[in-house]
Amino acid sequence: MKVTYIINGKKQEFDISPGEILLDLLRDNGYMEVKGDCYEGTCGACTVLINNVPYASCTTLAAGVDEAEITTVKGLGDINNPHPVQQAFAKFGAVQCGYCTPGEILSAYALLLKDPDPGEEDIKRALDGNLCRCSGYMQQIEAVKIAAKMMREAGDNGRV
Amino acid sequence: MRLTSIEQCFKPETLSEAVTIIRDYKGKAAIVGGGLNITTERDESIKALVYLDKIGLKHITEDEDEIRVGSRVSVNEFINSPIIEDYLNGSVCDAIREISSELLRNQMTIGGSLVKGRPFSDIATMFLALRAVVIMFDGEKDIRMSLDEFYDSGQLLNDMIIKEVCLRKYDSSHHFGMERFTRTATDIPLLNLAILLKLDNGLIEDASIASGSLKSPTSRFEKGESYLKGKKVGRETADDFFSYVRDNLNTLNDYRLSSEYRKELAGVFARRILLGFTGVGE
Amino acid sequence: MAEYKSIGINTEKRDAMSLVTGQPVFTDDIALKDMLHIKMMHSPYPHATIEEINTEKAEGYPGVLMVLTYKNTPRVIHTTAGQGWPEPSPYDTYMFNQKMRFVGDRVAAVVAESEEAACEALKLIEVKYNILQAVLDPHDSMRDGVPVIHDEPEIKGAYDPQHNLAANIDIEIGDINEELKKSAYVIEDTIRTQYVQLTPIEPHVTISYLDEYGRIVIRTSTQVPFHVRRIVAQVLDIPVRNIRVIKPRTGGGFGTKQEIILEDICAYATLKTGRPVRAIYTREEELMSTRTRHPMEISLKIGAGEDGLINAISMHILSNTGAYGAHGLTVASNSGSKSLPLYNKAKAVQFRANIVYTNLPVAGANRGYGAPQAYAALEQVIDELAYKTGIGPLEFRKKNHIRTGETSPIFKALGEGKEGVEQYIQSCALDELIDRGAQEIGWYEKFGKHIRNGSKVRGVGMAMLMQGSAIPMVDMGAATIKMNEDGSFNLMYGGTDLGTGLDTVSSQIVAETLGVKPEDIIVYASDTDITPFDVGAYASSGLYISGSAALKAAMAVRDQIFEVAKELLGEVDDKNFILEDGRVISKASGKSLSLSEIAHHTLYVSNQHQIIASASMVSPYSPPPFAVHFAEIEVDGETGVIKPIKYVAAMDCGKPINPELVKGQIIGAVSEGLGYALTEEYVFDENGKMLNGNLTDYKIFSTRDMPEVVPIIVETYEPTGPYGAKSAAEININGPAPAIANALYDAIGIRVKDFPLTPEKVLREIKNK
Numbered sequence A: 001m002k003v004t005y006i007i008n009g010k011k012q013e014f015d016i017s018p019g020e021i022l023l024d025l026l027r028d029n030g031y032m033e034v035k036g037d038c039y040e041g042t043c044g045a046c047t048v049l050i051n052n053v054p055y056a057s058c059t060t061l062a063a064g065v066d067e068a069e070i071t072t073v074k075g076l077g078d079i080n081n082p083h084p085v086q087q088a089f090a091k092f093g094a095v096q097c098g099y100c101t102p103g104e105i106l107s108a109y110a111l112l113l114k115d116p117d118p119g120e121e122d123i124k125r126a127l128d129g130n131l132c133r134c135s136g137y138m139q140q141i142e143a144v145k146i147a148a149k150m151m152r153e154a155g156d157n158g159r160v
Numbered sequence B: 001m002r003l004t005s006i007e008q009c010f011k012p013e014t015l016s017e018a019v020t021i022i023r024d025y026k027g028k029a030a031i032v033g034g035g036l037n038i039t040t041e042r043d044e045s046i047k048a049l050v051y052l053d054k055i056g057l058k059h060i061t062e063d064e065d066e067i068r069v070g071s072r073v074s075v076n077e078f079i080n081s082p083i084i085e086d087y088l089n090g091s092v093c094d095a096i097r098e099i100s101s102e103l104l105r106n107q108m109t110i111g112g113s114l115v116k117g118r119p120f121s122d123i124a125t126m127f128l129a130l131r132a133v134v135i136m137f138d139g140e141k142d143i144r145m146s147l148d149e150f151y152d153s154g155q156l157l158n159d160m161i162i163k164e165v166c167l168r169k170y171d172s173s174h175h176f177g178m179e180r181f182t183r184t185a186t187d188i189p190l191l192n193l194a195i196l197l198k199l200d201n202g203l204i205e206d207a208s209i210a211s212g213s214l215k216s217p218t219s220r221f222e223k224g225e226s227y228l229k230g231k232k233v234g235r236e237t238a239d240d241f242f243s244y245v246r247d248n249l250n251t252l253n254d255y256r257l258s259s260e261y262r263k264e265l266a267g268v269f270a271r272r273i274l275l276g277f278t279g280v281g282e
Numbered sequence C: 001m002a003e004y005k006s007i008g009i010n011t012e013k014r015d016a017m018s019l020v021t022g023q024p025v026f027t028d029d030i031a032l033k034d035m036l037h038i039k040m041m042h043s044p045y046p047h048a049t050i051e052e053i054n055t056e057k058a059e060g061y062p063g064v065l066m067v068l069t070y071k072n073t074p075r076v077i078h079t080t081a082g083q084g085w086p087e088p089s090p091y092d093t094y095m096f097n098q099k100m101r102f103v104g105d106r107v108a109a110v111v112a113e114s115e116e117a118a119c120e121a122l123k124l125i126e127v128k129y130n131i132l133q134a135v136l137d138p139h140d141s142m143r144d145g146v147p148v149i150h151d152e153p154e155i156k157g158a159y160d161p162q163h164n165l166a167a168n169i170d171i172e173i174g175d176i177n178e179e180l181k182k183s184a185y186v187i188e189d190t191i192r193t194q195y196v197q198l199t200p201i202e203p204h205v206t207i208s209y210l211d212e213y214g215r216i217v218i219r220t221s222t223q224v225p226f227h228v229r230r231i232v233a234q235v236l237d238i239p240v241r242n243i244r245v246i247k248p249r250t251g252g253g254f255g256t257k258q259e260i261i262l263e264d265i266c267a268y269a270t271l272k273t274g275r276p277v278r279a280i281y282t283r284e285e286e287l288m289s290t291r292t293r294h295p296m297e298i299s300l301k302i303g304a305g306e307d308g309l310i311n312a313i314s315m316h317i318l319s320n321t322g323a324y325g326a327h328g329l330t331v332a333s334n335s336g337s338k339s340l341p342l343y344n345k346a347k348a349v350q351f352r353a354n355i356v357y358t359n360l361p362v363a364g365a366n367r368g369y370g371a372p373q374a375y376a377a378l379e380q381v382i383d384e385l386a387y388k389t390g391i392g393p394l395e396f397r398k399k400n401h402i403r404t405g406e407t408s409p410i411f412k413a414l415g416e417g418k419e420g421v422e423q424y425i426q427s428c429a430l431d432e433l434i435d436r437g438a439q440e441i442g443w444y445e446k447f448g449k450h451i452r453n454g455s456k457v458r459g460v461g462m463a464m465l466m467q468g469s470a471i472p473m474v475d476m477g478a479a480t481i482k483m484n485e486d487g488s489f490n491l492m493y494g495g496t497d498l499g500t501g502l503d504t505v506s507s508q509i510v511a512e513t514l515g516v517k518p519e520d521i522i523v524y525a526s527d528t529d530i531t532p533f534d535v536g537a538y539a540s541s542g543l544y545i546s547g548s549a550a551l552k553a554a555m556a557v558r559d560q561i562f563e564v565a566k567e568l569l570g571e572v573d574d575k576n577f578i579l580e581d582g583r584v585i586s587k588a589s590g591k592s593l594s595l596s597e598i599a600h601h602t603l604y605v606s607n608q609h610q611i612i613a614s615a616s617m618v619s620p621y622s623p624p625p626f627a628v629h630f631a632e633i634e635v636d637g638e639t640g641v642i643k644p645i646k647y648v649a650a651m652d653c654g655k656p657i658n659p660e661l662v663k664g665q666i667i668g669a670v671s672e673g674l675g676y677a678l679t680e681e682y683v684f685d686e687n688g689k690m691l692n693g694n695l696t697d698y699k700i701f702s703t704r705d706m707p708e709v710v711p712i713i714v715e716t717y718e719p720t721g722p723y724g725a726k727s728a729a730e731i732n733i734n735g736p737a738p739a740i741a742n743a744l745y746d747a748i749g750i751r752v753k754d755f756p757l758t759p760e761k762v763l764r765e766i767k768n769k
């Protein structure tokens, strides 16, 4: 069957098997920034935004999100023009091995879209599905606060 | 890896169409709620998936008597709805605000969570205690039944669809509390207990109790409900009820927790919830 | 102290921008044309032999190229432990074997065009097992009449395989019985630690292919690229020169990737098919079939005199290495060598360890490497002794800990499975760590106060820790640095960055030495064709060994630059220069040249040559970093739930080259240690099958589980380390188990001697009290 998504702002059409998992579809088509690990919704490495809401793509059926807007971490910014959340993660020690990072950043970004000035508990709750084994989370939580501030100061979703 | 048994996907435009499809498939088609069970359990007997996104069922509406929750409403949508926010003084929202993780709260739907009534579904426990009513669509008409009846009836789902779940609007004499045990913050609950009480001057007029503690589907703890009726909320009843629950609730014994510990916990939870009601509604 | 420009600075992690923008930097982020996929079949029985295996149907499944079993693969006995050669671990493993030794042991591998075909074909393999009696309790392993797990004649290097004894350690310094007898206070206790794994979020994954010359390239998520090359060559019986191992970015390792798990099979399939092959483990396979932390039973007897000085320590360990002996000997050695020197006043020390085989998952290297187990026990018994002497936990430790200028006989007596190396402590801030940590946690206001809130009681506890920095006289790392005409440098070294930031701190060290910015250093690491040798990332050796090699190479390059500068500036003495802001400056004349001018000159103008140098580092010392941890918890007396409220980790790692990265090492290790203390454990059924082989039931910490963690870095200067640095990677995982256990005792006066401290066990203990 055919599905169409807008992935990182670009319209894409795929011919999929009806039992296709979104994570597999994305990786098979080169979206390597979406990581995989547990395939049971528990680690969050596979997080993507579907219409700006974070989901575990490993438990998401590709057919079920036909016509959705999908955002991966590459949709936020790139090396030359990183998004404030990406900048804050890179700058403030929030990245160690980086395997959980795309998922963490997307969850943080989705939070900041809804709440430009989240408290510590809000951040913890928004990132609770993204397991990180390296960092112990403190620097990530700090980075989200800093990113929030950068975005508030810049206005307009943080794009300067 | 893809679900290899799935041969077909349907996106019906109407509920009648959807019902026709699941009937034709005789138990081999599954309605997709959030798809969390479907993708993690990978039941190979399922050959077709039926998506209801063209139909909606994402509403939360209210009238004088009840709140109606579309079966496809996600847990996060439920918690964040202004209608639910104040329901029973916010105690319902508070009880499930931090279940599981953000990613899964976005994904799991109220309908999908209720269907199997698993003991580790906080939604099932909570809605049982709240005496929720399920509205099923049988292809022609809506059928209303209480969640208890729904679980008692067993196989209904091979030819019906859960359309909505209704929560009664309780007046200020009603109080709700829920406790759950998890190993880590985002864990599945290994035990949960929810209590709804109707109080009259500190006297328990009516009680509704559910605990996800043993079997699937979960059921109400009716013995406990009768035990509480007519008692006065307060330290004494709470302490008595602790022992009563510990001694009378059947609990699961598995590698995660022993049944003795689950019983003890259930007692502690029951006492805590009751103590939480002490002093209110008097 | 010198003014540094790149040392002690929070340089942004060199790979951070690539990681936050999702560049394809991990092993599995490439998809090669015509790539094949491997799926593994695992033994359902803990102890069995394969009587018959029929792979015909599987081989006939569409898309399947081959099924590998013990019948069609090389039978070379080896160890999967990625250690230096000759490995101190027993040779007891084959790529595939007829004998199954745990639930999860490898039966066969299917090589197919797709993962799906491989999975389907797996179901078609027919195996008839001859089921043997299993040994599931390490206490049984050495008993007479118990089945012998390693009964094959080829086994080599195991201590007494006929008694399931993989390794054994027995050392005694002084007269232990005599000293215990003389002690006014003696505490004796036994603590048990559980099976856990550090579950890096990226699983084991390997992609192998033939290059255009027919050599095998292995792209793999590993901590030990050079050991992978050597062991794969051994197992496949091909020359080392035919193998190239590349480690791209690694998604965490923590020890589980100090092991050859998928590389040999992948490479073999590539050799046989000529095609690229990919193998990746699922989370369940990760937990069940890779490597775990040795569960140990640790019995301690510690005696102290009237004066509160420790006279004698006896530590006896029963270590369960599971089905294979990887790291069995060395992990147990480390349990002693990384803990006992802390209390160097003891006149007698006895350390005994039996490392036994069982039919359970294989233990191996895990961050801390034996020390977390030892500290889980030692620091509880020290606390008990501190109470008994009436001196109190802080003062007792202050009285007894090792100090600068002192040594411990353990350093010499207990090395990596053999004799160690004598050393004197040259940097140690333990007293300050105790004081600052105590102040931050509010020790004096909280200790012994049992602050209550309904059913909940607060408690505080602490633990004192050390580790090492690399394995002395064993670990070697080398680096090459070359200069480019824009004044940048390539650093090529074998150092293996697992996400820790090693590449970043190494670039800081080189930049400081060459008077440039870290961004001027282009780091390329861990490629056995291109970079010089390095043992890899383990034993807290990254900065101390690989970083020092980079430093030495940088110093050699600096000398070459001075030599050229002397000539170009017409100076007499090449000692009279400094490097600063990308220029070489003569202190004598004040004249200067840019590094770019120097490089242009040497590459194009006269006396042309490449400025380049290599250096190797092997250390006669392994300076211990020190740490003191404090935990504040709240125990619910009705449910037994322990909630960590605040955690203070004060550490002396010498000079912190990059404080932000050091902080990350501290907090990350603490979060893993808290899981070890409270929630993580393998649960087995009566047949030794793991019941919780997934992240739904193997519970690691999320954001919402973490207490407030306050890292405190107390700076010292370690003269043997690069710019005064010692290691920071492992030590902090040792603290949470004993600190939480001691806090539990402070709160409600109970000890649960069986980790993890689950609510159910705590409540049971409360009721027994």
Ligand SMILES: Cc1cc2nc3c(=O)[nH]c(=O)nc-3n(C[C@H](O)[C@H](O)[C@H](O)COP(=O)(O)OP(=O)(O)OC[C@H]3O[C@@H](n4cnc5c(N)ncnc54)[C@H](O)[C@@H]3O)c2cc1C
Pocket (backbone or CB within 6 Å): A040, A041, A042, B030, B031, B032, B033, B034, B035, B036, B037, B038, B039, B040, B071, B072, B099, B100, B104, B107, B108, B109, B110, B111, B112, B113, B114, B115, B116, B118, B120, B121, B122, B123, B124, B157, B160, B161, B162, B163, B186, B187, B188, B189, C696
């Ligand atoms: C790792 C993990 C942790 C979890 N933790 C918790 C927790 O802490 N607390 C908690 O409460 N839950 C938890 N759950 C969720 C819970 O157990 C269910 O998986 C979830 O609620 C299912 O919701 P869904 O909408 O995704 O269901 P789906 O998978 O879409 O559906 C579940 C079942 O219901 C059927 N169905 C769905 N919608 C309808 C409908 N409208 N009419 C008829 N049949 C329908 C489906 O066919 C399927 O059989 C957890 C799940 C996972 C995987």
Ligand code: FES
Pocket (backbone or CB within 6 Å): A035, A036, A037, A038, A039, A040, A041, A042, A043, A044, A045, A046, A047, A056, A057, A058, A059
């Ligand atoms: S791979 Fe999706 S949550 Fe782990």
Ligand code: FES
Pocket (backbone or CB within 6 Å): A094, A095, A096, A097, A098, A099, A100, A101, A131, A132, A133, A134, A135, C201, C251, C252, C499
């Ligand atoms: S940085 Fe390694 S898992 Fe998060």
